[in-house]
Amino acid sequence: MQVPFLDLKIQYQSIKNEINPAIQNILDNTSFILGKVVFDFENTFAKAHNVKHCFGVSSGTDGNHLASWALGIGAGDEIIVPANTFVATAWGATLTGAKPVFADCDSISYNIDPNKLGDAVTSKTKAVVAVHLYGQPADIESISKITKDKNLSLIEDCAQAHLAEYKNKKVGGLSDIACFSFYPGKNLGAYGEAGAVTTNNDELANKVKMYRDHGALQKYHHESLGHNYRMDGIQGAVLGVKMKYIEKWTDGRRIVAAKYKELLCDLGDIILPTEMSYAKHVYHLYVIQVRNGGAEKRDSLTKFLNKNGIATGLHYPIPLHLQKCFSDLKYKKGDFPVSEKLAESGLSLPMYPELSDNQIEYVAEKIKEFFNK
Ligand SMILES: *Cc1c(COP(=O)(O)O)cnc(C)c1O
Numbered sequence: 001m002q003v004p005f006l007d008l009k010i011q012y013q014s015i016k017n018e019i020n021p022a023i024q025n026i027l028d029n030t031s032f033i034l035g036k037v038v039f040d041f042e043n044t045f046a047k048a049h050n051v052k053h054c055f056g057v058s059s060g061t062d063g064n065h066l067a068s069w070a071l072g073i074g075a076g077d078e079i080i081v082p083a084n085t086f087v088a089t090a091w092g093a094t095l096t097g098a099k100p101v102f103a104d105c106d107s108i109s110y111n112i113d114p115n116k117l118g119d120a121v122t123s124k125t126k127a128v129v130a131v132h133l134y135g136q137p138a139d140i141e142s143i144s145k146i147t148k149d150k151n152l153s154l155i156e157d158c159a160q161a162h163l164a165e166y167k168n169k170k171v172g173g174l175s176d177i178a179c180f181s182f183y184p185g186k187n188l189g190a191y192g193e194a195g196a197v198t199t200n201n202d203e204l205a206n207k208v209k210m211y212r213d214h215g216a217l218q219k220y221h222h223e224s225l226g227h228n229y230r231m232d233g234i235q236g237a238v239l240g241v242k243m244k245y246i247e248k249w250t251d252g253r254r255i256v257a258a259k260y261k262e263l264l265c266d267l268g269d270i271i272l273p274t275e276m277s278y279a280k281h282v283y284h285l286y287v288i289q290v291r292n293g294g295a296e297k298r299d300s301l302t303k304f305l306n307k308n309g310i311a312t313g314l315h316y317p318i319p320l321h322l323q324k325c326f327s328d329l330k331y332k333k334g335d336f337p338v339s340e341k342l343a344e345s346g347l348s349l350p351m352y353p354e355l356s357d358n359q360i361e362y363v364a365e366k367i368k369e370f371f372n373k
Helices: 008-029 036-048 060-070 088-094 114-120 140-149 202-211 233-242 246-264 294-307 324-329 337-345 357-370
Strands: 053-057 078-082 099-103 125-131 153-157 177-181 195-199 216-218 286-290 346-349
Touching: 008 036, 008 233, 036 053, 036 195, 036 233, 053 060, 053 202, 053 233, 060 088, 060 153, 060 177, 060 195, 060 202, 078 088, 088 099, 088 125, 088 153, 099 114, 099 324, 114 140, 125 140, 140 153, 195 202, 202 216, 246 286, 246 357, 286 294, 286 337, 294 337, 294 346, 294 357, 337 346
Parallel strands: 078 099, 078 125, 125 153, 153 177
Antiparallel strands: 053 195, 177 195, 286 346
16 A cells, blocks of 8 residues: 655645646636735635635745844844744844744644743844744744743744634734744645745734835835835635635545554653644644654654555654754854754654544554554
8 A cells, every 4th residue: 555645636636626627717817926816815815714814925934034134133133943944934034134942842743842941032132923833823822921021023924724713713813923834744735835924913914025025115215224025816716716725625634643542652662742722733644753763763663554555654753953954153062952852752643634443553553563563
């Protein structure tokens, strides 16, 4: 049996009859950039996340940049970022000229550890980025307590967490400003690069709207510096169609996660993801950890699964503080032990809503076989 890590073809086939005419409509109207279809999507997406403003942008990375840019962060400032995340979270700081300062994650939720946040705050800190990693919301209330106390802004990186909930509230409106990615493999994926920025703050919304479109709210009237971070019409059309199904697909991911849990919870050799009591996890990724034996054991499990037709992933093999691109920040191995351990022992299993019971059972069976159980 073959179990791909992700299969975007099944999903496309299931909605092809709606996607193709939606793209054709963009071609017929030559509405290639922003336009009504993108604005309609923005409204639908904002409603789904219970947030006042949503702006379609050119990628999640550009959304990360816009969030810190709109907050007025720049050279000489610092932004606290979890050590265990995709690198783009940190580009939000570097693209404004600010410095990312890393903080370790919590060993159960895998999200930034509120108890360790305080240590990372300096007189230059301007913001904290709470990444809802793998689809599980970070502990927003505990983090907010610290950001409020220290007068810092809070940014949510929701790139992996469309429709995820913290205490029954959707992510994306739980902070000053939030960004989403619609990279094709994300829970809501475009057919190219795309992202969004959401906020309940009118002033920040106005800035995002200007900055994404050359600093102009009216064509050729450039009130501020800006960039070209606009969403394509075709991406808006694809995402608009997909919004009808995102809840169903999210349920599908949760069903896959429940099935993995049912089949693997008795296997003491691995640690399964924990859905925190405050969270509705949307399982962008299903990351297990090998309990003993570190990277060596994890790598031999990987080889065994791959050899048996099961594709796997690593999220992420090198924590940000040990990446070459941040070597000038002078972090060293041992600085963030929880993130380092996760990088060594974590393994992402296939996860997408269309995974069949047979495939899930096969993955579980092979993992057990590896551990001779
Ligand atoms: C995917 C991702 C991004 C970047 O999004 P792109 O659309 O690929 O630019 C940022 N942060 C996190 C946590 C991500 O997973």
